[in-house]
Amino acid sequence: MIPYGRQDISQEDIDAVIGVLQSDFLTQGPMVPRFEAAVAAHVGAAHGVAVNSATSALHIACLALDLGPGDRLWTTPITFVASANCGLYCGAEVDFVDIDPRTWNMCPRALERKLVAAETQGRLPKVVVPVHLAGQPCDMAAIHALGQRFGFRIIEDASHAIGGRYRGEFIGNGRYSDITVFSFHPVKIVTTAEGGMALTNDAVLASRMELLRSHGVTRDPDQMTHTPDGPWYYQQVALGFNYRMTELQAALGISQMKRLEAFVARRHELARRYDKLLAGLPITLPWQHPDSYSGLHLYVIRVPVARRRSVFEAMRAAGIGVNLHYIPIHTQPYYQAMGFRPGDFPEAERYYAEAISLPMYHVMTDAQQDRVVATLMMALEQ
Template identity: 75%
Template sequence: MIPYGRQDIQQADFDAVLEVLQSDFLTQGPVVPRFEQAVADKVGARHALAVNSATSALHIACLALGLGEGDWLWTSPITFVASANCGLYCGAKVDFVDIDPRTYNLCPQALVAKLEQAERVGRLPKVVVAVHLSGQPCDMQAIHALSQRYGFRIIEDASHAIGGKYQGEYIGNGRFSDITVFSFHPVKIITTAEGGMALTNDDTLARHMDLLRSHGVTRDPALMTHEADGPWYYQQVELGYNYRMTELQAALGLSQLERLDDYVARRNALAERYDAALAELPVTTPWQNPDSYSARHLYVIRLKLDQVTSTHRQIFERLREQSIGVNLHYIPVHTQPYYRQLGQGTGDYPEAERYYAEAISLPLYPTMSEAQQDKVVTALTQAVVGK
């Protein structure tokens, strides 16, 4: 089976993790801060806070921005459920903004229309989560301009996008957002096995997220309510969570980070090769905004169903039968049973639903060989045109 994604573990990664195993610290040691600083330096952010998953990073980001009961979080329906669930974790309500038909990201024009309507009824969002689907950034300048007018805060869900660029600068620098979130899941651009990170340029937000990821406990005298009882003393100053990253994970991440640019370049080269190979097939290949350099976490095609005789499902299953590990990213969140119970329903976001009816994620990962890619192309050709 050729998987849709795969981690690349090299000897340098083994060596980095082994060094930690032989050290005095397996968790809460010096390697996590080194990893945080390395990522912050790489992307140009002031602060980076490593956690045990991107979902945890989204949660503490929402909490740090003050999202709570009575507030609204808006995001894209084409994302993994975590981008929306983080709002529910905080007691807020969640709504969606339809996608752009070319980038498949949150559509700025749809956002304008929804904001105008929400302002009339007094239901503006407190937080908008802009998801960089497949590693291509949203139109962050436009979204940021709207945040200045309507007063919402911005989280960039860049789980797919570390190593990508927007307007010539690395995603994560915080120029157009309050907080950016990265994922280090094994199929993402670099991995820490499981893990995530929240980045910000705001000192107050960084301090708050630091507390939230570790039980709300501090040893900082400046944050305590009274003088310490002794050198052993700590205080819980708010309700936090056990969201810390381990030294082992950080060591793997530091090692992987050395190859980040190479990984992204290889992904882009493979994507360009797909573009050429699929040009004559009845599929739509991913459009890339000239303002962006995608990290290319995913390569999503859309079937031109009016030009093929098979159904979406039949083509998907034929590829799986040929040991091509295709996937579908994502089922629109608003159609999930849990969200239907909250009032969402089919027909609410037509572009997202059209996307879902046509999309297939083809295998793409840095160690993928051209021979493997050719096998994918041959299988797809047979599946859609029967040749």
Template identity: 70%
Template sequence: MIPYGRQDIAAEDIEAVVATLRSDFLTQGPAVPRFERVVSDHVGASHAVAMNSATSALHVACLALGLGPGDWLWTSPITFVASANCALYCGARVDFVDIDPDTYNLSVESLERKLETAEREGRLPKIVVPVHLCGQSCDMTAIAHLAKRFHFRVIEDASHAIGGKYRNGLIGNCRYSDITIFSFHPVKIVTTAEGGMALTNDGELAAKMALLRSHGITRDPSLMDGASEGPWYYQQTDLGFNYRMTEMQAALGVSQMNRIETYVARRHDLARRYDALLADMPIVRPMQTIEAYSAYHLYPVRVPEADRRAVFESLREAGIGVNVHYIPVHLQPYYRAKGFELGDYPEAERYYAEAISLPLFPAMSDAQQDQVVAALRIAVSA
């Protein structure tokens, strides 16, 4: 089976993890801050806070921005459920903005219309979470303009997008947002097995997120209520969580970051090859905007809705591990119970009915890609 995504683990990655296992630290040692510096320096952000998952990072980011009961968070329905769930963890409410039919990212036009209506109704969002689907940036210039006009905060869900660019800057520099979130799940661009990171240019937000990821506990006397009682002393100053990343994960991440440009370049080579090989097929290939350089986490194609299941099953039977990204969040039973219905976000629903993610990962060979294309050609012509 050719998987839709797969981690690439090199000998140097294994050596980095083994060296950590032989060190004095498995948690809260030097590897985590080293990984944070490597990523923040690479993308051009001032601060980075590593955590045990991107979901944890989203949760903590929302809390750091003050999201709570009575507030609204808006995001795209075409994303993993964590992009919406993070609001519910804070006691806030969730709404969605339909997607652009070409990029599959959050539609700026739909966002502006929805904001204008919400302003009249007195229910503007506190936070908007644009999702850089498949690794391609949303139109962050326009979103940042709307954030200033309607006074909301922005968290970029860039779980797919480390290594991607927008307007000649690397995604993660937070030029257009308050916080950016990366994921290091095994099928992502670089991996720490499980892991995530929040980046920001705001020192106060970074300090708040660092506090919340570790039980809300500090050993810094300057942050304590009253004087320290001694070198052993710590205080819990907020209600935090155990969202810490381990030293082994961080060591793996540092090693993986040495190859990030090679990984993204190979993904682009494969995407260009798909574009050429699929050009004569009755499918819709992913569109790239001139302002974005995608990290190409995913390569989704669209087939006629009536044929999608048959094409999907044919590919699986041929040993091609295709997948679908994503089932619209508002159609999940949990969210339907909150009042969302089929028909609420027609572009998202149309995309879901037609989408199939083809295999794409750096170690994928041209021969494997030819096998995928040959199987797809048979499936769509059946």
């Protein structure tokens, strides 16, 4: 089976983890701060807050921005459910903005139309979560300008996008958002096995997220209600969670970050080969906006609706691990129970009816890619 994605673990990675296993700290030691500093320095952000998953990072990002009951969070329907669920975790109302038919990301024009209507109804969002699908950044300048105009905060869900760039600058530098979230799941561009990180340039937001990831407990006298009773003293000053990243994960992440640019460069080589090898087939290839340099977590094609299922099943039967990213969130039963219905976001639904994610990972060989392409050609001819 050729999977749709997989990690690349080197001997250096293994040695880094073994080094931690032989150290004094398996958790809450020096590696997590080093990993945070490495990622923040690479993307040009002031602060990084490492956690046990990107879902946790989204949750504490929302809480740090004071999202709560009576507030609204908007995101795209074409993303993993965590991009929306983070709003529900905070007691907020969740809604969606349809996608751009070319980039498949949140459409700024659809967002503006929805914001204008919401303003007249007194129902503007407090937080908007653009998602960089497949690693291609959203039109963040346009979304940021709308944020300034309508007063919402922005969390970039860049779970697919570490190592990518927007307008020549690394995604995660915070120029167009309050907080950016990365994922380090094994199929992502770099991995910590499981893990995530929130990046921000705001020291207050960083401090809030650090507190929330560890039970809301602090040993910092400046955050306490009175002078510490002694050197043993701590206080719980907020209702937080056990979202900490381990030292083992951080050590793996530090090692993986050394190869980030090489990982992304290889993905671009593979994407160019796909573009060339698939040209002329009756499918739609992914389009890259000239303002972007995608992280290329995924390579998504669109197949005519009548053929999508047969092509998908034929490729799986041939040992090609194609996948689907994503089923529109508003069509999920949990969200249907809130009142969402098929037809609410037609461009997202058209995308879903046609999308297939082809295998894409940096240790993929040209021979494996050739097999994927040959199998796809045969499946389209059946």
